[in-house]
Amino acid sequence: MTAVPFPQTLRQFQLLFATDDACHEYLSRCRWPEGYKCPRCGNPRAYALGNLGRWKCVACSHQTSLTSGTILHNTKTPLTLWFWAAYLMTTDKRGVSALLLQRQLGIRCYETAWMMLHKLRRAMVNLAREPLHGDVEIDETWVGGTQAGLRGSRQLKGRKAALVVVAVEKRGKASGRIRMEVIPDFTKKTMNSFIQRNVTPGSIIYTDGLKSFDGLVEAGFKHVPRIQPLRIDLRKGAPSAVPLADRAIGNLQAWLVGTHHGVSRRHLQVYLDEFVFRHNRRKKPMAAFQTLLGLGSVCKPTSYAAISRAAAEVG
Numbered sequence: 001m002t003a004v005p006f007p008q009t010l011r012q013f014q015l016l017f018a019t020d021d022a023c024h025e026y027l028s029r030c031r032w033p034e035g036y037k038c039p040r041c042g043n044p045r046a047y048a049l050g051n052l053g054r055w056k057c058v059a060c061s062h063q064t065s066l067t068s069g070t071i072l073h074n075t076k077t078p079l080t081l082w083f084w085a086a087y088l089m090t091t092d093k094r095g096v097s098a099l100l101l102q103r104q105l106g107i108r109c110y111e112t113a114w115m116m117l118h119k120l121r122r123a124m125v126n127l128a129r130e131p132l133h134g135d136v137e138i139d140e141t142w143v144g145g146t147q148a149g150l151r152g153s154r155q156l157k158g159r160k161a162a163l164v165v166v167a168v169e170k171r172g173k174a175s176g177r178i179r180m181e182v183i184p185d186f187t188k189k190t191m192n193s194f195i196q197r198n199v200t201p202g203s204i205i206y207t208d209g210l211k212s213f214d215g216l217v218e219a220g221f222k223h224v225p226r227i228q229p230l231r232i233d234l235r236k237g238a239p240s241a242v243p244l245a246d247r248a249i250g251n252l253q254a255w256l257v258g259t260h261h262g263v264s265r266r267h268l269q270v271y272l273d274e275f276v277f278r279h280n281r282r283k284k285p286m287a288a289f290q291t292l293l294g295l296g297s298v299c300k301p302t303s304y305a306a307i308s309r310a311a312a313e314v315g
């Protein structure tokens with residue numbers, strides 16, 4: 001897609017994207033790898049308009065912005081900061097909290113850092129994504145609320161726990177791609193709907209316990225329920241019925257508490273999306289970085305109102 005190599009270290013990153021000009025240059029190389037072309041008439045010649053990144057076609061006068069259709073459009077925040085945030089989000093397994101971002105980038109106001117992270121998170125939801133397939137483990141967990149092992153102020157007082165369903169592709173002993181979703185309850189209807197939206201028919205679904213998933217078979221799935229050993233036996237090393245799902249849930253819980261000190265139920269789905277995004281692209285940081293900046297696919301910019309609305313629907 002572009003001749004720019006993906007930086008392997010923070011130092012390389014700083015050198016490559018030291019200025020807003022360098023970021024603009026990168027965006028235009030990603031967007032027009034063969035050089036600028038008018039999106040309306042295809043003419044390759046245009047005037048640069050005042051600000052960097054705006055072009056006017058010499059043939060049809062159509063105006064194009066380098067950032068239109070991406071989360072960077074009309075931003076008042078320097079591109080260098082956006083690039084830095086997207087890089088940290090895709091390469092640091094722990095992700096970034098708004099407070100950390102604010103401190104690391106020297107952003108004056110916490111809300112700006114928070115808003116940047118949330119816009120980047122919204123770019124992580126890829127609606128056209130491929131459903132999971134093959135052997136798939138499904139499990140559910142409670143997130144938030146009273147958590148074992150946390151004391152005092154780290155305990156999420158008064159926060160309602162949320163029910164989360166997790167699906168993990170089994171690739172031998174390793175995990176393939178995952179999906180996570182906040183669900184209202186653990187009814188058959190809810191579970192079946194999640195599975196049908198996220199897993200290809202013909203796949204084999206593994207669950208613990210003796211949950212009934214009637215309806216799955218009619219929808220073309222095979223269901224393999226396994227009895228989960230007692231917790232005490234699990235601690236002694238008995239193999240879990242759904243080991244990969246258990247591991248994904250453990251990593252999720254550790255990340256939510258470690259990086260974000262817990263997340264309110266209202267915003268939980270976007271954090272799940274971030275976790276899933278990074279997990280599924282852990283071997284393709286370059287593609288992840290470009291996706292976040294809205295390159296390659298056009299994602300609509302999201303307003304604060306829309307983010308809050310979406311969050312409220314979840315909560």
Ligand SMILES: [Zn+2]
Nearest residue numbers: 038041057060
């Ligand atoms: Zn044109």
